[in-house]
Amino acid sequence: MRTNELIEMLSTNIEPTDHGRLKRGLGLAAALGTGAALCVALLSLGVRPDLHNHGVLGFLFLKVAFGAGIVVLAGWLLTKVARPGGETRARPWVAATPFLGVMLLAAFSLASAPSSHWDRMLVGHMWLECLVSIPIIGVLPFAVLVWAVRRFAAPTDLVRTGALVGMAAGGISAIGYALNCMDDSVPFVALWYGGTIAFCTLAGALLGPRLLRW
């Protein structure tokens, strides 16, 4: 095939392009992924039974806000990195700010508590459940986001894009898991939520080059 024939073919009868397609596609995928993760979390784990207790709603809000903040940040960076050459316009350290923020809060919280409580605050009751649930609930939103990136985007840095997809999926999953999680301490959120979302980010970075090729 001659290149000028190809150009002729591609440019004949072109349609106006929809500028918002990439953002809308990724936004839709994030919404679908969130819906799926909430369904999985509610069906498998349910909502914690002690919602009426004093202070519980505050901690639930903190966990959901941590997850949502991560999703919004990762999604925002993703709309940049998912475009060709976008990796030069997004600073990767920005993605670390919610983790650093929650670690700082955890440090304050630990500093203001007697050291005999530290063990209970950090490890909690259900650390293993948290460690297992967040990556598992994250599988569905991860798959939906990978599909959307393949369909609507064109990333040229697949490691970074994969990492952000993993981070967003981890954040979505944390929102779902938070509805059930009964461990109410900031150090627990920093360690187990932060740690598992970081793990999802790493997994995404490793899978990105395989899954996101176009």
Added chain:
Amino acid sequence: MIASETELRSLMRASLDGDAAAYRAVLDRLSLYLRAYYRGKLHRAGRSPSEAEDLVQDTLIAIHTRRHTYDVDQPFTPWAQAIARYKLIDHLRRTRTAMSNVPIEDAGDLEAQDDHAGVESTYDLDRLLAKLPEKMRRAIRFVKLDGLSVAEAASRTGMSESAIKVSVHRGLKALASAISQGRGR
């Protein structure tokens, strides 16, 4: 002759609004840039320059099917360059083992046809089209190769106009993926 950023950017903006002549100009200019870029890079990677034209076409199709990812508020050249570079790396990675024993004389043979206006790739459009479902093939033939309007193509095939548009769009995507998986030869 490499066009300036300002010129390319305004042409690309017009293209995204549906200006076919502007789009042709963009692709024409990019093909010159891409050909020079890939020949140089392939040569330095110790590869045959005959692969360059496949890469040029592969990249033009990628630019076409992903053109909505260009953010009109950003410079155009880095966007196009990023795709060119991505397609080069992808190509080198994909063909690493398969092409490692290309005889040197083949490279010389094919280099001789380089300077013609209509440089050819090893892709065979008819064979690529033959692999598409009937609807997509007819839609692409009428609208993209014969230059019929969408309305004319719709009345000839008995399909609706939106079905024609969808078939053209999906057909080009299918062609692009067939090419980038090396099934078009």
